[in-house]
Amino acid sequence: MSATRRGLAVRLGGWSTRHRKTAIIGWLLFVVVVAVIGGMSGINEMTNSQNGSGDSASAEKVLEDAGLKPPAGEMVMLRSAEPDGWRAAAGDLAARLEKSGETERVQRPVRSESGREGLIGFEMKGDPDTAGDRMQPVLDAVKETEARHEGVKLYEFGDATFAHSLNDMLSGDMKTAEMTAVPLALGILLVVFGALVAALLPVFLALTACVGTFGLLALASHELPMYSSTNSVMFLVGLAVGVDYCLFYLRRERDERAAGRDAQTALRIAAQTSGRAVLISGVTVMLAMSGMFLSGLLLFKGFAVATILVVFTAMLGSVTVLPAMLSWLGDRVDAGRVPLLNRRRRKGVHASGGISGRMMKPVLAKPGLFAVLAGALLLALCAPALGMKTEQLGMEKQFGSDSKLTVAFNEITESFPGGPAPAEVVLRSDDVSSPRFQGAVADFRRKLAASGEFGKNVEVQLHKKEGVARIEVPLAGNGANATSKHALHTLKDDLVPQVLGPVSEKAYVGGELASSIDFNDQLNSDIAPVFLFIAAVTFLLMLVCFRSLPIAIASILLNLLSVGAAYGTMTAVFQHGWGAETLGMEPAGAIEGWMPLFVLVILFGLSMDYHVFVVSRIREAHDRGLATRDAIREGIRSTAGSVTGAAAIMVAVFAVFALLRMQDMQQMGVGLAVAVLVDATLVRMVLLPSVMALLGERNWYLPKALAWLPSLNHGEQDAELPPLPQERPTASAGHRG
Numbered sequence: 001m002s003a004t005r006r007g008l009a010v011r012l013g014g015w016s017t018r019h020r021k022t023a024i025i026g027w028l029l030f031v032v033v034v035a036v037i038g039g040m041s042g043i044n045e046m047t048n049s050q051n052g053s054g055d056s057a058s059a060e061k062v063l064e065d066a067g068l069k070p071p072a073g074e075m076v077m078l079r080s081a082e083p084d085g086w087r088a089a090a091g092d093l094a095a096r097l098e099k100s101g102e103t104e105r106v107q108r109p110v111r112s113e114s115g116r117e118g119l120i121g122f123e124m125k126g127d128p129d130t131a132g133d134r135m136q137p138v139l140d141a142v143k144e145t146e147a148r149h150e151g152v153k154l155y156e157f158g159d160a161t162f163a164h165s166l167n168d169m170l171s172g173d174m175k176t177a178e179m180t181a182v183p184l185a186l187g188i189l190l191v192v193f194g195a196l197v198a199a200l201l202p203v204f205l206a207l208t209a210c211v212g213t214f215g216l217l218a219l220a221s222h223e224l225p226m227y228s229s230t231n232s233v234m235f236l237v238g239l240a241v242g243v244d245y246c247l248f249y250l251r252r253e254r255d256e257r258a259a260g261r262d263a264q265t266a267l268r269i270a271a272q273t274s275g276r277a278v279l280i281s282g283v284t285v286m287l288a289m290s291g292m293f294l295s296g297l298l299l300f301k302g303f304a305v306a307t308i309l310v311v312f313t314a315m316l317g318s319v320t321v322l323p324a325m326l327s328w329l330g331d332r333v334d335a336g337r338v339p340l341l342n343r344r345r346r347k348g349v350h351a352s353g354g355i356s357g358r359m360m361k362p363v364l365a366k367p368g369l370f371a372v373l374a375g376a377l378l379l380a381l382c383a384p385a386l387g388m389k390t391e392q393l394g395m396e397k398q399f400g401s402d403s404k405l406t407v408a409f410n411e412i413t414e415s416f417p418g419g420p421a422p423a424e425v426v427l428r429s430d431d432v433s434s435p436r437f438q439g440a441v442a443d444f445r446r447k448l449a450a451s452g453e454f455g456k457n458v459e460v461q462l463h464k465k466e467g468v469a470r471i472e473v474p475l476a477g478n479g480a481n482a483t484s485k486h487a488l489h490t491l492k493d494d495l496v497p498q499v500l501g502p503v504s505e506k507a508y509v510g511g512e513l514a515s516s517i518d519f520n521d522q523l524n525s526d527i528a529p530v531f532l533f534i535a536a537v538t539f540l541l542m543l544v545c546f547r548s549l550p551i552a553i554a555s556i557l558l559n560l561l562s563v564g565a566a567y568g569t570m571t572a573v574f575q576h577g578w579g580a581e582t583l584g585m586e587p588a589g590a591i592e593g594w595m596p597l598f599v600l601v602i603l604f605g606l607s608m609d610y611h612v613f614v615v616s617r618i619r620e621a622h623d624r625g626l627a628t629r630d631a632i633r634e635g636i637r638s639t640a641g642s643v644t645g646a647a648a649i650m651v652a653v654f655a656v657f658a659l660l661r662m663q664d665m666q667q668m669g670v671g672l673a674v675a676v677l678v679d680a681t682l683v684r685m686v687l688l689p690s691v692m693a694l695l696g697e698r699n700w701y702l703p704k705a706l707a708w709l710p711s712l713n714h715g716e717q718d719a720e721l722p723p724l725p726q727e728r729p730t731a732s733a734g735h736r737g
Contacts, residue, residue: 007272008276008279009271009272009275009276009278009279009319010268010271010272010275012271012275012319012320012323013267013268013270013271013275013319013320013323014271015320016319016320016321016323016324016327017267017323017324017327019324020324020325020327020328023320023321023324024321024324024325024328027208027317027320027321028208030212031208031209031211031212031215033215034212034215034216034219035211035212035214035215036215037215037218037219038214038215038216038217038218038219039214039215039218041218041219041222042218043217043218043221043226043231044221044222044225044226045221045225045226045227045228046225046226046227046298046299046302047060047064047225048060048064049061049064050225050298051227051297051298051299052515052518052519053296053297053518053519053521053522054514054517054518054519054521054522055492055508055509055510055514055518056508056509056510056511056514056515056517056518056519057510057515057518058426058506058508058510059424059425059426059508059509059510059514060426060510062426062428062468062506062508063426063468063470066463066466066467066468067466068463068466068468068470069127069128069129070128070470071104071105071123071124071128072123072124072128072131072132072158072159072160072163073121073122073123073124073158073159074103074121074122074123074124074138074156074157074158074159074160074161075119075120075121075122075156075157075158075412076093076119076120076122076142076154076155076156077117077118077119077120077154077155077156077408077411077412077415077416078090078093078109078117078118078119078120078152078153078154079116079117079152079153079154079155079411079415080116080151080152080153081116081151082116083114083115083116084111084115084118085116085151085152086109086116086117086118086149086152087109087118088149089145089146089148089149089152089154090109090118090120092145092148092149093120093141093142093145093154094106094120096141096144096145097120097122097138097141099141100137100138100140100141101125101137102124102125102126102134102135102137102138103122103123103124103125103138104122104123104124104125105122105123106120106121106122107120107121107122108120110416110457112415112416114415117415117416119412119415119416124138124158124159124160128159128160131159131160131163132160132161132162132163132164132166132167133164133167134160135160135161135163135164138156138160139156139161139164142154142156155407155408155411155412156408157405157408157409157412161405161408162395162405165399165403165404165405166228169399169661169662170228170229170232170662172661173232173660173661173662173665174231174232174235176656176659176660177232177235177236177656177657177660178235180656180659181239181652181653181656182203182207182239184649184652184653184656185202185203185206185239185243185649185652185653186199186200186203188645188648188649188652189202189203189243189247189645189649190338191645192247192251192641192642192645193250193251193254194337194338195333195334195335195336195337195338196335196336196337196338197329197332197333197334197335197336198250198254198333198334201246201250201322201325201326201333202242202243202246202247202250203243205242205246205314205317205318205321205322206238206239206241206242206243206246206314207239207242208317209238209242209310209313209314209317210234210235210238210239210242210310212313213234213238213306213309213310213313214231214234216309216313217230217231217234217305217306217309220305220309221302224298224301224302224305225298225302226302226305226306227298227299227302227303229664229665230302230303230306231306232657232665233303233306233307233598234306234307234309234310236653236654236657236668236672237306237307237310237311237602237606238310238311238313238314239653240606240649240650240653240654241282241285241310241311241314241315241606241609242310242314242317242318243646243649244609244646244649244650245278245281245282245314245315245318245609246317246318246322247642247645247646247649248274248277248278248609248613248642248646249270249274249275249278249318249319249322249323250270250322250326250333251274251641251642251645252269252270252273252274252642253266253267253269253270253274253326254266254333255638256269256270263327263330263331267323267326267327270323271319271323273616273617273620274613275318275319275323276616277612277613277616278315278318278319279315279319280541280545280612280616281315281608281609281612281613282311282312282314282315283541284537284538284541284605284608284612285307285311285605285606285608285609286307286308286311286312286605287537287538287541288534288537288538288601288604288605288608289303289304289307289308289311289601289602289605290304290308291304291530291531291533291534291537291601292304292530292597292598292601294526294529294530294533295522295523295526295530295597296522296525296526297519297522297523297526297594299594300526300594300597300598303598303601307602307605311605359685359686360632360633360636360637360689363685363686363689363690363693364629364632364633364689364693367689367690367691367693367694368690368694370686370687370690371687371690371691371694373686374682374683374686374687374690375561375687377682378561378564378565378678378682378683378687379561379564381564381565381568381569381674381678382561382564382565382567382568383568384567384568384569384571384572384575384576384578385564385567385568385570385571387571387575387576388567388570388571388575388591388596389575389589389590389591390520390523390524390590390591390592390593390595390596391516391520391590391591391592391593392515392516392519392520392592392593392594393588393590393592393593393663393664394421394479394480394512394516395409396409396410396480397588397589397590397663398588398662398663398664399661399662399663400586400661400663401586410478413478413479416455416457416474417455417474417475417476417477417478421475421479421480421511421512421513422455422472422473422474422475422511423472423473423474423475423487423488423491423509423510423511423513423514424470424471424472424473424509424510424511424514425469425470425471425472425473425491425496425500425507425508425509425510426468426469426470426471426507426508426509426510427468427469427470427471427500427504427506427507427508428467428468428504428505428506428507429467429468429469429503429504429505430467430505431464431467432462432463432464432467432468432469433462433464434503436503437469437503437504440499440500440502440503441460441469441471441500443499444471444495444496444499444500445458445460447495447499448473448495451487451490451495452476453475453476453483453486453487453490453491454473454474454475454476454487454491455473455474455475455476456474457472457474458471458472458473458474459471459472469504473491475487475488475491475513479512479513480512480513480516484513485513485517488509488511488513488514488517491509492509492514496509516593519593519594520593523593523594523596523597526597527596527597527600530597530600530601531600534600534601534604535556535604538555538556538559538604538608539552539553539555539556540552542555542611543706543709544709544710545612546615546619547700547702547706547709548699548700548701548702549701549702549703549706550695550698550699550701551615551699554688554691554692555608555611558607558611558679558683558687558688559603559604559607559608559611561683561687562603562607562675562678562679562683563599563600563603563604563675565674565675565678565679566599566603566671566672566674566675567596567599567671569670569671569674569675570591570595570599570667570670570671571591573585573587573670574587574588574590574591574663574666574667574670575587575588575589575590575591583658583670584659585658585666585670586663588663588667591667592663592664592667594664595664595667595668595671598668599668599671599672599675602672603672603675603676603679606650606672606676607675607679607683609646610643610646610647610679610680610684611684611688613639613642613643614635614636614639614643614684614688615635615688616635617634617635617638617639618631618632618634618635618636618692619631619635620635621634621635621638622700628692628693628695628696628697628699628700629693629696632689632692632693633689636685636689640685643680643684643685644680646680647676647677647679647680647681650672650673650676650680651673651676651677654668654669654670654672654673654676655669655673656669657669657672658670658673
């Protein structure tokens with residue numbers, strides 16, 4: 001094998017240590033410049049049609065192409081104990097809404113069947129996309145009206161109210177995640193390294209990688225519009241992998257120094273081993289993430305761009321900036337020692353196995369038994385996933401049943417069915433004002449009323465110049481239950497094609513419920529090709545990396561068990577409600593539609609971190625001449641501390657997201673945290689060594705037909721690799737205390 005192929009990490013480390021000022025200052029300039037430029041350009045978020053699929057997205061596209069953005073509609077329901085006791089408050093509210101300067105088309109109140117409720121509809125002025133930012137005067141008007149009319153309760157819901165609440169929740173949750181995850185990661189790194197400077201390095205590089213990617217993502221969004229949660233996903237992945245990559249690299253360098261290597265040799269070995277593993281892991285993660293491009297949804301393409309950018313940036317910083325900083329700091333990387341923790345670390349370096357070594361004794365003594373036990377436990381964790389139900393979670397399930405917005409939605413829906421979430425029929429016709437077209441619309445209204453599945457307040461908007469008609473049809477039920485779905489199918493499959501189809505060029509049915517169903521159908525068709533791509537890429541990379549068919553196959557199977565554990569846990573907690581109350585969470589009765597595909601891709605990528613590092617050390621020990629079982633023991637023992645620390649950081653970061661208010665963030669946090677915990681402990685520390693011990697020397701089997709695959713070096717190879725040049729000697733070439 002040529003030095004060119006195996007020495008990329010060494011060459012990158014060599015360049016950065018020769019030009020460490022350029023590497024460090026260049027990195028900081030890069031982060032600042034792209035962050036400023038990205039901040040100035042702003043993020044281009046996807047439109048409603050871009051974020052959807054099927055007929056519902058086509059309906060949105062017709063309106064967008066015609067320049068007909070529906071105004072942000074709002075409604076306020078007033079309730080009194082006595083029939084019509086709300087009318088005085090309704091008049092006061094209408095006057096205040098007009099006076100706010102932000103509303104138009106304030107309608108006369110609609111009376112409920114009981115007479116105790118009245119519903120006032122109105123629209124927000126200006127661009128509907130920014131209506132949520134201008135809601136405060138309207139919210140104040142509603143609050144003041146309620147305060148002045150004792151015994152009258154007001155409930156407000158609408159597009160602008162929803163956007164206002166969502167923006168507040170997302171910004172608040174993001175701040176919570178940042179303020180909680182970073183100190184947690186730093187605290188865990190202090191335990192791992194026992195020194196403040198060493199703990200700060202990975203956090204510094206991970207945060208700067210995230211900041212730089214924020215800027216890159218803003219620029220990329222002008223070519224590929226992004227979803228509102230994409231930045232949160234990017235930060236989640238970036239902080240986790242950024243800290244992990246630096247931790248593995250730094251831990252190997254410090255272990256070599258503690259073992260008696262001089263600073264120059266320790267850096268060279270860290271570059272050749274952990275640096276190489278970082279590159280392999282990073283490439284594997286990025287290729288796995290690229291599987292999301294096969295999805296038919298723009299949402300996942302945005303996720304793919306975000307995660308690929310942040311993983312590439314974190315990987316680049318780990319193999320360039322980190323060696324430069326280690327070369328510059330020298331033994332000062334141990335500054336700020338925590339005595340008790342530092343003493344424990346030094347003792348662990350020379351211990352003959354530690355906790356992981358003691359764990360390996362029974363596992364390697366009876367690998368069959370432990371393989372069966374671990375496999376059975378993992379399958380039990382996977383079992384609930386067999387009944388997984390997915391849907392695009394509505395507002396009530398996202399925000400929780402006790403949120404102010406959800407309560408308002410439910411109260412309005414109960415008194416005025418179909419009002420807050422009507423179906424939307426969008427038609428394109430040459431002449432929407434023709435008698436034939438208007439006759440069809442009148443017939444459509446009659447059939448809606450006769451069916452009994454739709455509300456009374458059918459609203460028809462004709463845009464003669466654009467040749468577009470938009471009809472809002474209230475659905476029976478709560479807008480998301482079986483009754484509403486049956487009404488939607490009646491509308492979509494029977495009434496629209498039979499009555500409106502003959503007088504229209506195009507006829508589409510949209511709205512919240514139709515959008516959710518179309519989105520979920522698209523996801524169900526996407527998951528198979530994405531999984532096949534990721535599995536194939538992972539298999540080929542592991543085959544090339546380790547020249548072993550059994551290890552490549554095991555990589556896929558072990559990853560599938562981790563993903564299954566995540567699916568099973570999410571289903572148990574958020575669909576069935578097992579333990580949800582204990583965790584302080586409210587089960588949604590279903591899993592967010594995009595979650596299974598997203599979790600599959602993320603975990604297949606992130607699981608490679610541990611797999612590559614652990615198996616690389618096992619292969620390294622085997623290449624030095626150890627028997628397979630001894631190599632397994634050595635590989636697990638030498639990586640246990642790093643894998644445990646890295647997993648603890650990932651679990652902590654993901655757990656922070658599990659504590660946020662949005663249901664999809666909670667599901668993602670719980671699923672990923674459990675999967676990483678299971679992967680780093682049960683899978684990598686029990687099942688992997690058990691399976692490898694059972695296979696013995698067959699671990700390294702490669703069919704003769706594949707003998708042409710390159711042979712990659714897994715060890716330091718002192719005799720063959722040149723030392724990394726230094727600008728000047730480090731502070732100390734001796735042992736670190």
